[in-house]
Amino acid sequence: MRKRSRVTHLPEVRVPEDNRPLVAPIYQSVKFTFDDVEETLRQWNGQREGYYYSRVSNPTLRQLEIALADLQDRDACLLTASGVAAIALPLLGLLEAGQHVVYFAELYPPTRSLVRRLLGRYGVRSTMLTLSDPDSLERTLATVPTRLVLLESPSNPVLRVVDLERVTAAARRHGALTMLDNTLGGLHNHGRYDVDLYVHSLTKYASGHGDVMGGAVIGRRELVDALRDDAINLGATLDPHAAWLVLRGLKTYFLRWEAQCANALRVAQFLAGRTEVERVRYPGLPADPGHELATRQMDGYGTIVTFDLRDGTDAATRFAEALELFAITSSLGSTESLVVPPALQQPRGLDASQAAWTGIGPGTVRLSIGIEDADDLVSDLGQALARSAANDA
Numbered sequence: 001m002r003k004r005s006r007v008t009h010l011p012e013v014r015v016p017e018d019n020r021p022l023v024a025p026i027y028q029s030v031k032f033t034f035d036d037v038e039e040t041l042r043q044w045n046g047q048r049e050g051y052y053y054s055r056v057s058n059p060t061l062r063q064l065e066i067a068l069a070d071l072q073d074r075d076a077c078l079l080t081a082s083g084v085a086a087i088a089l090p091l092l093g094l095l096e097a098g099q100h101v102v103y104f105a106e107l108y109p110p111t112r113s114l115v116r117r118l119l120g121r122y123g124v125r126s127t128m129l130t131l132s133d134p135d136s137l138e139r140t141l142a143t144v145p146t147r148l149v150l151l152e153s154p155s156n157p158v159l160r161v162v163d164l165e166r167v168t169a170a171a172r173r174h175g176a177l178t179m180l181d182n183t184l185g186g187l188h189n190h191g192r193y194d195v196d197l198y199v200h201s202l203t204k205y206a207s208g209h210g211d212v213m214g215g216a217v218i219g220r221r222e223l224v225d226a227l228r229d230d231a232i233n234l235g236a237t238l239d240p241h242a243a244w245l246v247l248r249g250l251k252t253y254f255l256r257w258e259a260q261c262a263n264a265l266r267v268a269q270f271l272a273g274r275t276e277v278e279r280v281r282y283p284g285l286p287a288d289p290g291h292e293l294a295t296r297q298m299d300g301y302g303t304i305v306t307f308d309l310r311d312g313t314d315a316a317t318r319f320a321e322a323l324e325l326f327a328i329t330s331s332l333g334s335t336e337s338l339v340v341p342p343a344l345q346q347p348r349g350l351d352a353s354q355a356a357w358t359g360i361g362p363g364t365v366r367l368s369i370g371i372e373d374a375d376d377l378v379s380d381l382g383q384a385l386a387r388s389a390a391n392d393a
């Protein structure tokens with residue numbers, strides 16, 4: 001063979017069977033081959049293990065699926081290229097024209113939009129409720145046959161905690177499936193509740209370093225497997241390199257979660273003592289309406305702290321700009337602390353009463369707490385509160 005051919009058909013370097021890498025390698029290959037057609041066909045037909053094309057399956061993705069399903073106490077997981085793809089997939093894969101979905105005003109805005117705009121175009125009916133009126137779910141399920149209830153706990157950004165036992169029991173009684181966006185809840189939480197599908201944005205806590213996007217749908221095998229063909233054909237597959245980065249992030253998941261939850265509690269306690277702050281929402285605070293439920297349902301209260309500044313949007317903008325350790329940007333679960341001021345999170349596409357349901361007011365600020373030193377975070381928040389008030393004078 002000449003160099004031109006040799007360089008495209010390199011000799012394979014094999015690691016001996018008794019000599020394993022400590023860190024699992026990335027299978028950064030789109031294609032996998034067998035020596036003959038018969039074995040390829042057997043793999044296609046599910047008669048033997050193996051891989052053929054990475055949009056269908058890939059060993060690095062398989063490794064991550066196993067890890068995430070285990071964290072969530074289920075036996076199956078399907079990976080997607082982003083968190084919203086993980087939300088969109090069951091909506092497209094489970095629902096038919098004429099069926100009905102219940103969702104909530106407090107949900108992540110693109111989820112609301114997927115239900116209203118995308119599903120609406122395909123003839124799926126929907127009813128939007130508020131998490132702050134739990135009785136309305138029971139009433140709706142009793143009057144409208146419903147295929148799916150979509151929820152988040154704690155909700156983003158105002159951290160309403162949902163009674164999962166009550167909601168899942170109501171859905172089960174009325175023959176509806178439940179899908180919980182558990183991104184804020186954490187990968188290890190809520191597994192003991194009778195939720196049919198969990199979805200996660202892996203962009204947040206799973207990777208933890210703000211450098212990779214991904215999503216996961218987790219549930220019992222037959223339900224997740226029913227979505228696989230649509231997932232393969234829709235093509236929003238996670239790339240093996242992204243899956244490997246998430247696997248790397250997962251190794252420190254509990255360390256980060258615990259450190260960030262402890263920092264968040266410290267920040268919430270600090271903000272609760274400040275006169276500039278009208279209200280702090282953090283389920284870890286005993287005064288929070290979700291405290292009792294979150295204590296029962298969750299291990300750790302989460303790393304988001306949301307609060308309302310008395311002086312409204314302008315003061316909150318000054319506050320966010322005065323912060324030195326917190327970056328003004330979206331997303332959460334990174335090692336760095338982040339801030340979203342009210343000007344960047346006002347509800348869109350909702351009428352006034354629905355917008356009120358979201359709980360986002362003119363002074364609502366969302367903090368995502370990182371792993372910095374808690375004293376530094378508190379002193380940064382203190383100086384920014386002082387500066388935003390001083391500028392008002």
Ligand code: PLP
Nearest residue numbers: 082083084108156183201203331
């Ligand atoms: N669900 C929640 C609760 C989120 O906060 C986000 C992103 O902020 C998503 C889903 C979407 O995730 P991604 O950005 O990975 O698509």
